[in-house]
Amino acid sequence: MNLQKLGEEAYRLGDLAHDYAKSIYNLSEKCLMAHSIRSVQQFLEDKGKGKHWISIMMASSERYLGRRALAFIQPNQTEIFVDSHVELDHQRRGIAHELGHLLFVKFNNSVPPSPMRIDPLMEDVCKTFEKDLCKRHHVFYCNQENLKRLLFQTLDDYPTPTD
Numbered sequence: 001m002n003l004q005k006l007g008e009e010a011y012r013l014g015d016l017a018h019d020y021a022k023s024i025y026n027l028s029e030k031c032l033m034a035h036s037i038r039s040v041q042q043f044l045e046d047k048g049k050g051k052h053w054i055s056i057m058m059a060s061s062e063r064y065l066g067r068r069a070l071a072f073i074q075p076n077q078t079e080i081f082v083d084s085h086v087e088l089d090h091q092r093r094g095i096a097h098e099l100g101h102l103l104f105v106k107f108n109n110s111v112p113p114s115p116m117r118i119d120p121l122m123e124d125v126c127k128t129f130e131k132d133l134c135k136r137h138h139v140f141y142c143n144q145e146n147l148k149r150l151l152f153q154t155l156d157d158y159p160t161p162t163d
């Protein structure tokens with residue numbers, strides 16, 4: 001490859017890097033409990049339950065009886081379907097609630113949630129988990145010192161992306 005071609009290729013890949021960063025950031029901004037999901041996976045593995053993959057799927061509400069979210073829990077993976085029509089706040093709380101179900105299935109032999117069956121006791125327990133987890137998140141991000149930890153002090157001289 002000659003020098004000019006090499007320069008063009010560097011530009012092209014540089015543009016791609018910007019595009020990827022923008023697309024990925026726009027998705028991550030929705031913040032659908034990604035840190036909590038990874039943490040539950042790590043907790044399960046640390047506590048001897050092995051690798052467990054948790055995925056999030058957007059779904060229309062009618063299929064899931066008007067729930068914010070519903071988890072299909074299998075031995076090594078869980079799919080959490082989230083109602084695409086409810087507010088982001090409720091989507092995130094719904095995911096937190098389903099993560100609670102997963103923990104109680106794995107550690108307390110609770111029966112996995114299903115569209116057909118509602119166990120009022122487990123619903124209450126997972127409501128407690130949901131509120132507690134989300135409140136901890138809320139309090140964490142309300143603290144200025146914590147926010148500083150999440151910013152990148154090493155990027156001061158890097159230009160701010162404009163679009």
Ligand SMILES: [Zn+2]
Pocket residue numbers: 097101113122123126
């Ligand atoms: Zn539930």
